[in-house]
Amino acid sequence: MKKISIILALLFFAFSIEAQTVEKSKRTKERKTTSSSSAKRSERPAKTKTIRTPSASKSTSSRSSRTHSVKPSNPSKASATRSANRSASSPRIYQADKKSNTGRTTVNRSTTNRSNTINNTQARSTTNRSTATRSNTRTTSSAAQRAVSAKSSSRSNTSSVVNAPRNYNTHSVSNRAYKPRTSERDAAARRNFVINKPHRVNRVAPKIHYNYQSIDYRRTHKPYIIPRLLDIIWDASMYRTYRSWYPEFNLWYYPYGYRIHTVSAYDAYNYIGDIARIYGRISEVWYSVESNEYFLYIGGPYPYQDFTIILEARDARRFSRDPISYFTNRNITSTGLVSLYENKPEMLIRKTRQISLY
Numbered sequence: 001m002k003k004i005s006i007i008l009a010l011l012f013f014a015f016s017i018e019a020q021t022v023e024k025s026k027r028t029k030e031r032k033t034t035s036s037s038s039a040k041r042s043e044r045p046a047k048t049k050t051i052r053t054p055s056a057s058k059s060t061s062s063r064s065s066r067t068h069s070v071k072p073s074n075p076s077k078a079s080a081t082r083s084a085n086r087s088a089s090s091p092r093i094y095q096a097d098k099k100s101n102t103g104r105t106t107v108n109r110s111t112t113n114r115s116n117t118i119n120n121t122q123a124r125s126t127t128n129r130s131t132a133t134r135s136n137t138r139t140t141s142s143a144a145q146r147a148v149s150a151k152s153s154s155r156s157n158t159s160s161v162v163n164a165p166r167n168y169n170t171h172s173v174s175n176r177a178y179k180p181r182t183s184e185r186d187a188a189a190r191r192n193f194v195i196n197k198p199h200r201v202n203r204v205a206p207k208i209h210y211n212y213q214s215i216d217y218r219r220t221h222k223p224y225i226i227p228r229l230l231d232i233i234w235d236a237s238m239y240r241t242y243r244s245w246y247p248e249f250n251l252w253y254y255p256y257g258y259r260i261h262t263v264s265a266y267d268a269y270n271y272i273g274d275i276a277r278i279y280g281r282i283s284e285v286w287y288s289v290e291s292n293e294y295f296l297y298i299g300g301p302y303p304y305q306d307f308t309i310i311l312e313a314r315d316a317r318r319f320s321r322d323p324i325s326y327f328t329n330r331n332i333t334s335t336g337l338v339s340l341y342e343n344k345p346e347m348l349i350r351k352t353r354q355i356s357l358y
Helices: 001-044 055-070 075-163 184-191 215-221 238-245 264-273 324-329
Strands: 263-264 275-288 293-298 307-312 331-341 344-348 355-357
Touching: 055 293, 184 238, 215 264, 238 293, 238 324, 264 275, 264 344, 275 324
Parallel strands: 263 275, 307 344
Antiparallel strands: 275 293, 275 331, 293 307, 331 344, 331 355
16 A cells, blocks of 8 residues: 555656646747747837839830730831830820829828927927926925924924923813912911811720830831832822812822822821822721721721721722731732821722732
């Protein structure tokens, strides 16, 4: 079986080679025929119309044949007829030559007129092409000049915008002009800012034995793990979002381009009324049944905490089904508006993206 298969394969290979050679020969023949036909076309002279005029020799031969065909009886009569024929044929030959010359001159005139018209059309086409190229070059040059002028104007405008001093009071957000509140009265109101929650729960302090240490001591001996730093820049979109999250606060004073600070929970008290990114370690998690909220205490259990994060139950359960065991003893960062309650800094979380664990 192997030999048969090998023989069949060799036969198939030979047939394929023969077919390829046949195809190649056909292609070469076709190419030769096409090249020969093109060469014949190129060798053919240009056709010129020629007007044939009856020559004098033909007319004389025909007439002489007619005269020879008639045999006169007397030789004197034959000689007379020959002389008469010659005398009659000489002026006719002159007229035929005149006619042939006039025909030739008319043909030459027609050919010269045709050549002149062809030359005129070629000259017109060349002039039209030159004018078209000139117009195209003019349009391209004008377009290039316009582009260069536009670039230079845009550069000048950008340079003027960059060099000009920023006027943050003129920025408008949703048809309202953003005016930073930088007065001393506004600064005092920010330091004592408290979010008025209608259903705030007053938790009773549990009786526990806790060895409380001062913030200065813990800042030096028990610092929090620093998270990965982020560049949070205050801009118009951030102003819109925070104004919708905290509608009761209207003391924004940041200029556009302000960098939000990342601080530990030990220093959160210095950022009351500001937006900050607070980080620390959660010591206790408490769930309020009345308000359906979770309270995350950083730095110690209640009421010895350094910072409090208030999170709604539905947002807390997005992280885990058991938020108390999930958040306890975890490092956390929270970005938002810092407020004051019971002389302790706290933060209300509106969206889960404000929180990140590390």
